[in-house]
Amino acid sequence: MLKQKLDLYLQLIRWDRPAGWLLLLWPTLSALWVAAHGFPGWHLVLVFTLGTFLMRSAGCCLNDVADRDFDRHVKRTAQRPVTSGRLSSREALLVGAVLALLAFGLVLTTNIAAIQWSFAALAVTLIYPFAKRYVSMPQAVLGVAFSFGIPMAFAAVQSRVPMLAWVLLFGNLFWVIAYDTEYAMVDRDDDLRIGMKTSAITLGRFDVAAVMLCYLFYLLIWALAPVVPAQSAIYLIAIAVAGLQALWHGWLIRKRERDDCFKAFRLNHWLGFTVFTGIAGSWLVA
Template sequence: MSAGKFSLYLDLIRWNRPAGWLLLLWPSLAALWIAAHGFPGWHLVAVFTLGTILMRSAGCCVNDVADRDFDRHVKRTAQRPVTTGAVSVREALVLGAVLALLAFVLVLTTNAVAIAWSFAALAIALVYPYAKRFVSMPQAVLGVAFSFGIPMAFAAVQSRVPLVAWVLLLGNLFWVIAYDTEYAMVDRDDDIRIGMKTSAITLGRADVPVIMACYAAYLVIWGAVLAGRIPAAVLAITLAVAGGQAAWHYTLIRRRERESCFRAFRVNHWLAFTVFAGIVAGYAMV
């Protein structure tokens, strides 16, 4: 493989833009800590960290193949390797399959319950790229896909997926809708022109209020789950810092300017990292 082709593959999987896999990683690691009532062990931390990077990269391959005819009409995506033809559809799908297979090999080192749930996670990841054609709020579908590391974490730790895992998934889904609507606001004009369905288009002028309501729902639900599990003072500080970040996001998106909305999306992983850090600190003090 030439250096140029390898560089194109790295571009395809967004290697230089880690925000995407960090959005997946922090809720998954947080769920591991909650499921294990503290540090879950280096094996599971490594499996979920590497698996997150691999599956997000595989998802980029599938997404770019599915959207290649739309992406050429959107300013932000017109130069993606599959869209320009620099990487063929076959190459992208083969790369995506290899990355997904490597992620599955990691899952095989856990247990039968986690392995079984991994097939559901894969199915949802494959469905999402096509949801934008048929669903008025495809961000909700992405929310399930980007939150599925949570039940996977509980399955890997406890060999079961209890109700609390689905409650956390629901809370995380609200967060995904918030940040991905910010993302959709960046491309709203282009998406309207090409007939793509997004939450930013569906919500119209209600986009900013709904985003803020989703941030609130995320923090309330996760806060309710964590109450009693970690010290109240740690939880209060964690929610205050995370809430402050959400308030800052309001100042970025309230005018609906493209660059400010994109900035809000790019830094969203810090909000989930704040929650994760609070969980780690809280369980360390129990």
């Protein structure tokens, strides 16, 4: 029974699908390196890496409880532990609360500014699962939630959140909209049937074009922002490689086939990793 419960908990937090928390991790680590003008120290790297994993896992718990009545009508999500009844909503929320408390414990080892901003991050995390009922572009809400590690990283390093942090958050929001629209394209038929609101539905036949524009805005904003020493060839090469990956994703989703759209979504963490390596590499040789 214990092993069965553990397996259900691991399914609940998407243990076997690391792409989700990696999408959170790379912009957060990028912000840490930018804020610290280089390696920020192992303490902050560990705090934000573990915290990212814990908060993404807690978000999965809340999301599955909020969407349990919708997920049973979607083929891809019908067998999730809460949706299928193998875990109760109360149990899932308890797991999520424990994970969130552990993440907060990590934040307590940083500074007052990061602790204060963590409450705003939690509020956005709590809001997102319900945005899909009322907002035609819930991916924008997710974009804020998945980008909030950026101001928190600056707060942890500099004890403040400068304008640069918000510029990077704004740019990262476009990336989140891009890859989560790809994700929404996978379930478009099911979401239309059950009345769920997503960017894939709202954008209609302009979905692919919008995804590519979002990639472009993300890469332009991060390329033009002062995140690395001036004229860093390493960073410009990284941005170019990330752009090539974005073009590949556009090729994958052009026919709007489920498997290809899901593949494009899953591979997005490599794009974020590429940008991060460009930032870290630039500061390493500065």
